[in-house]
Amino acid sequence: MVSKVPKLKAGYAAKCIRCGRLIAKNSLCDPSGILALCIAALILLVPAFSFPLISIHLLGITEGANLLQGALMMTDNAPVVSFVVLFCAVIAPTLLILTITFSSACLTFNYHPPYLPKIFKITRILIHWSMLEVYMVSLMVAIFKLMTYADLYLGSGFYFFAALLLLNMTILSNYNNHDYWERYIHG
Amino acid sequence: MDKRATAGKTGIEQGLQLCSICGNYSKQIDNPEICPVCFNDISQRKKNSLQKTWALLITSVVFIIPANLYPITYLLKNNTLYPDTIFSGILSLINSDMLGIALIVFVASIAVPIFKIAALAVIALSVQLHWNLSPKKQLWAFGFVDWIGKWSILDLFVISIMVAVFDKGHLLSVYPGIAATSFTVVVITTLFAANSFDTRLIWDAQTHE
Numbered sequence: 001m002v003s004k005v006p007k008l009k010a011g012y013a014a015k016c017i018r019c020g021r022l023i024a025k026n027s028l029c030d031p032s033g034i035l036a037l038c039i040a041a042l043i044l045l046v047p048a049f050s051f052p053l054i055s056i057h058l059l060g061i062t063e064g065a066n067l068l069q070g071a072l073m074m075t076d077n078a079p080v081v082s083f084v085v086l087f088c089a090v091i092a093p094t095l096l097i098l099t100i101t102f103s104s105a106c107l108t109f110n111y112h113p114p115y116l117p118k119i120f121k122i123t124r125i126l127i128h129w130s131m132l133e134v135y136m137v138s139l140m141v142a143i144f145k146l147m148t149y150a151d152l153y154l155g156s157g158f159y160f161f162a163a164l165l166l167l168n169m170t171i172l173s174n175y176n177n178h179d180y181w182e183r184y185i186h187g
Numbered sequence: 188m189d190k191r192a193t194a195g196k197t198g199i200e201q202g203l204q205l206c207s208i209c210g211n212y213s214k215q216i217d218n219p220e221i222c223p224v225c226f227n228d229i230s231q232r233k234k235n236s237l238q239k240t241w242a243l244l245i246t247s248v249v250f251i252i253p254a255n256l257y258p259i260t261y262l263l264k265n266n267t268l269y270p271d272t273i274f275s276g277i278l279s280l281i282n283s284d285m286l287g288i289a290l291i292v293f294v295a296s297i298a299v300p301i302f303k304i305a306a307l308a309v310i311a312l313s314v315q316l317h318w319n320l321s322p323k324k325q326l327w328a329f330g331f332v333d334w335i336g337k338w339s340i341l342d343l344f345v346i347s348i349m350v351a352v353f354d355k356g357h358l359l360s361v362y363p364g365i366a367a368t369s370f371t372v373v374v375i376t377t378l379f380a381a382n383s384f385d386t387r388l389i390w391d392a393q394t395h396e
Contacts, residue, residue, distance in 0.1 A: 001390070002201065004194035017195065018390065019326050056352050058359070070351030078363040081371045085347045088340060117225055121208055128382065131337050137291070138344030144288045145280070145345070146352060178210035185209075185224060 029174040035104035044164040051157030058150045092129040099123045204231045233385035243380035254369035261362040295341040314392040
């Protein structure tokens with residue numbers, strides 16, 4: 001169904017006249033703002049994935065577990081599971097932030113390389129596969145499950161991960177794929 | 188490119204098609220296969236949408252059986268192996284008085300996959316057989332499936348955390364079982380099934396009675 005989209009004020013969204021779903025939005029951030037958020041997210045990515053999320057006191061030893069370990073340790077027993085966990089929790093979010101950073105940087109500095117459309121296309125697909133928020137809830141579930149077995153401490157990675165999650169949500173709610181296409185096409 | 192579309196009429200009635208990649212519309216006659224703006228493939232509706240959705244749905248129905256019957260994790264404790272299925276894991280959570288967590292795991296690993304498959308099957312059938320169910324309700328159900336879809340991966344993440352924490356060899360370790368792989372297949376195929384369904388077909392089925 002064709003709907004007419006009026007000129008939107010910043011922060012407003014337009015909905016379809018037939019089904020009421022969102023069809024257009026005018027985000028509060030322009031590409032340069034998103035670029036700033038993305039750079040912050042990129043800095044947080046490294047500690048969030050490599051520092052221990054939780055430390056556990058088990059059999060007399062205290063040991064930390066980070067996000068990458070869990071996925072990589074399953075490669076022998078269940079390669080499919082390992083790949084999906086790795087992809088949804090690490091690869092997709094990292095690539096998503098990288099592609100948004102790159103396309104925002106290109107649009108901010110008015111540099112239009114011919115392969116930019118491909119990057120927009122990849123970004124659109126990756127949005128579905130980035131599941132940081134699901135990982136956060138899983139972590140909560142795991143913490144509650146583990147509390148019955150042993151003493152648990154939140155590691156430093158947990159705080160980086162929480163911050164990354166918030167930034168990631170802010171970036172995604174302000175990123176607008178169609179708007180980037182328009183900016184690319186109309187210079 | 189002549190850009191004049193009338194609001195309130197469908198794109199098909201006006202011979203227009205919308206590009207799913209860049210979000211611009213164009214006349215179907217000018218460029219039947221390629222979007223004139225971004226040069227990606229374009230079509231009025233997602234191609235073979237119903238067939239793809241059905242194929243993926245059937246795959247997920249096949250894999251949901253081993254996912255629930257076989258053990259999803261093995262706990263190795265003092266050289267003895269304790270298998271745990273999805274359901275027995277939830278029961279042990281209830282027994283240790285963690286009702287909230289048990290509910291989250293139940294919703295994410297049992298209720299959501301079954302609801303997703305059932306809802307998509309009903310929507311696809313009603314489109315195919317012109318049942319004339321309320322399109323708004325169908326779309327609401329689809330939106331819900333689409334939104335909740337990724338949450339069923341929760342159990343896999345929990346397993347990955349458990350595997351990372353319990354790695355003390357024969358004394359205390361956790362291993363993923365066969366059901367973990369089957370469950371992954373169920374989650375991925377239902378995600379793709381929802382993705383390959385074209386919601387506009389719901390309205391198309393209403394008009395062509």
